[in-house]
Amino acid sequence: MDIRTVPNPLIRAAGRRLASINARHPWSHNDHFHAWILRRLPVRRRRALDVGCGAGLLIDRLRGAFDQVLGVDADAAMAAAAGARFAEDPSVSVRYAGFEQIDGTFDMITMIASLHHLPLEPALRHASELLEPGGRLLVVGLAWAESPADFAWDGASSLLNPVVGLIKHPRPVLRPHDQDGPEMPVRDPVETFSEISATARRVLPGARIRRRLFFRYTLEWTRT
Secondary structure, eight states: TTTSSSOOOOHHHHHHHHHHHHSSSOOHHHTTTTTHTTTTTOOEEEEEEEEETTSSSHHHTTTTTEEEEEEEEHHHHHHHHHHHHHHTOOOOEEEESGGGGGGSOOOEEEEEEEEEOOHHHHHHHHHHHEEEEEEEEEOOOOOOOOOOHHHHHHHHHHHHHHHHHHHHHOOOOOOOOSSSSOOOOOOHHHHHHHHHHHHHHHHSHHHOOEEEEEEEEEEEEEEO
16 A cells, blocks of 8 residues: 555645655665574575575675575676676676576575565475575565555554664755666565465475565575
């Protein structure tokens, strides 16, 4: 639900005001969850795979913790940007490919805002097949809001978003500026949190999935 487009004029006005504050104090919801991932690294850290690596911001934080890090992105421009960024680092490689094309084994697989670009169940099954015993899958995902609980979490996120923006980016942006690098591909999620949760628990027994603030959920699973 986008509160800027609901029929109630007072709610729409509030939505426009929140959007204005967010634009002046921007911050990345995806980058915000890097710390959640870094607190959950597996014991063995030989190879990591970042699916939908984008420009490589998470790779930059993982490469010192693993012997090898592979980033994969199905968008040619994003893969090229990440590849150029780590061209001088032999511990990092980047592939322009779909996740289903990746083989080998890994001690950790990460997906930040990328699982909803993939067919859900096949992607989770493929991730489980690529992980070594003891390997960990860490997902920060987006879900389609449908239930009252979904809308409650989205409403709380909308209200808290400008507060976090003021903390993380206290100096306001006075005028729009061009984004460095290629534009990140965007796609709306189609599965609800309940659907994702049910599929994950069926495919990945013992998976832990939780709603999070700021329009995200997290999924954590360790292959036994």
